[in-house]
Amino acid sequence: MLFTTVLRRLDPEAAHRLAFRLIRAAPHVPGLRGALRAACAPADPRLSVRAFGLDLPGPLGLAAGFDKDAVGMAGLGLLGFGHVEIGTVTGSPQPGNPAPRLFRLPADRALVNRMGFNNEGSAAVAARLARRGGAGRPVLGVNIGKTKAVPESEAVADYVLTTGRLAPHADYLVVNVSSPNTPGLRDLQATGRLRPLLTAVRAAADRAVPERRVPLLVKIAPDLADEDVDAVAGLALELGLDGIIATNTTIARTGLRTPAGPVAALGAGGLSGAPLRARALEVLRRLYARVGDRVVLVGVGGIETAQDAWERILAGATLIQGYTGFIYAGPGWARSVHRGLAQRLAASPHATLADAVGADVKGSHP
Template identity: 55%
Template sequence: MYAFAFRVFFSKLDPETAHHLVNPVIRLIGLPPFSWIARALTRPAASTRTKALGLWFPSPFGIAAGFDKDVRMVRGLAALGFGHVEVGTVTAIAQEGNPRPRLFRLIPDRAIVNRMGFNNHGAAAAAHQLEKLRRRTPDIVIGANIGKSRVVDVDDATADYVRSASLVAPHADYLAVNVSSPNTPGLRGLQAVETLAPLLQAVREAAGDTPVLVKIAPDLTDDEITGIARLAVREGLAGIIATNTTISREGLRTDAAVVEAAGAGGLSGAPLKARSLEVLRTVRSAVPEDFCVISVGGVETGADVRERLAAGATLVQGYSAFIYEGPFWGRKLNRALAAH
């Protein structure tokens, strides 16, 4: 049913417009009585419960940052079966992001190119939404992903991250430090160990008791990945999220003219699968067994989730396949996990 709707309707719409049309529907699903019906259809089996970050997750599979930037769809996404929802990316200063169009589908590759540029209403607004959610639905596991405000110079990035962390960390189950988006100038340079160390120290202090993870790019070398992994352990972080989108365009099936027309931005979806799995294995080999590693990138099926867990992932996330699979994607993956 959804495949037909995507082919004849959604695929013809501008991707960002389609996302905005879906937003109120998912929000509605999060409200009773619709949430009761949805949960009855999508609730993960008890066998999929997973302990991580000192919390119980109803399923190891959750929705990655980027889908719900302004903390509006959390209850609906949870009702659709996702074991956790990572909101954001949130910046200390509200910003509109890059000019549209800034989101593109590469349908033959089941991929997406985005150069959104951290469009969001700001950390204070996100904190307000999270606080309301905590009062109403304390059982949903929520991560908050924070990034650098575009107008802030890279040299002042630490104070900018600390401001966001101070606002949202008290209301989140974990905090993800995004230093790996390719769509904010200078951001990926913060992944250099000598720059990253003081930033993570400051954010961890600002976050208080909230676990802090760092999200890394797939375009780093294996040595750079190992260095960041060891730094994260040394600085007392709770985990690593691997990986963000890639700037690579290698091996795509989509017509080259279509790819070129999409332009710059981060590529996500199926083409990222192999590299994301490689990065996961590299990270896992450099960190202790009890260190949390969240694997994201190219995850589409229950078999993909099982492969990531077998390779050492503590939790797994997805996003792009949601666009192609539709609202029961989370349920489909949870059922596949319960069947094994």
């Protein structure tokens, strides 16, 4: 109701700031913390998931991009997300691209953004995480990217700097090489460039946190050709990566209900939401067919409903994430998805979500 009556009338970025302020305030309102947790937390124990050596109450998490600077984790956790991925965080602070840079396509249940990794920088985010510790927050993923001003020849050093600062505070770490809004970033997805980057980040995380292994994931674009998806899958196995997030936003603009003229007028940026669903699912199925259970897959892109989430699990996702679905559906979204998943699991032949992971792909690849 808040979205339809108030937030949709605001500039999208202003609406985000207003909604996020309310979410951040929620844990400080007497009685509201307990009420939200009771209402929104995944209630069915069969939804519990173990991934990266961590126990999560449910598979649905909030994708990177909503909480860029780790300022609202407690409030987001109260809304029923089993994990929250902050960022993307860069080595140095940066303002991002000029506004306007976030646009709604309501007819398509989609967003276009060219935010450009606006964030306070890894030093500020690390200091905030150190002050707050882990109490009262969900499982925390930290998504890291390249500072725009850093030349591509120094990209590895920039990622290593951010890793050293943030790995001690992360339950898992994500190398983002797939946003379309930082020039040259997607070039790092080529395995010849991705291999040394991931190797360096792995080593930096191990130096920063010698007492435990911080799980390392890579987030890829839906616009990769199938052979490049296969190459990333092979690289993940070669390097012993802990996970792959499939997928980021797309630069494609095909199949939209919104007329081409208004879409073109918005300019460049990554498209998220329902139009991404089919390709993101296809990439996920392709990855699972190649890595199976050896690499944790996180499905994201066009997930709006419990049925969408269930399809990702059957296609190989151990965890799922959303962003645009949350924007359109509002604060009850995670609760609705988890409840619908519990219903689908109960009606299926699978005893647990873990049993359901990849069932459709296994069935088609005897």
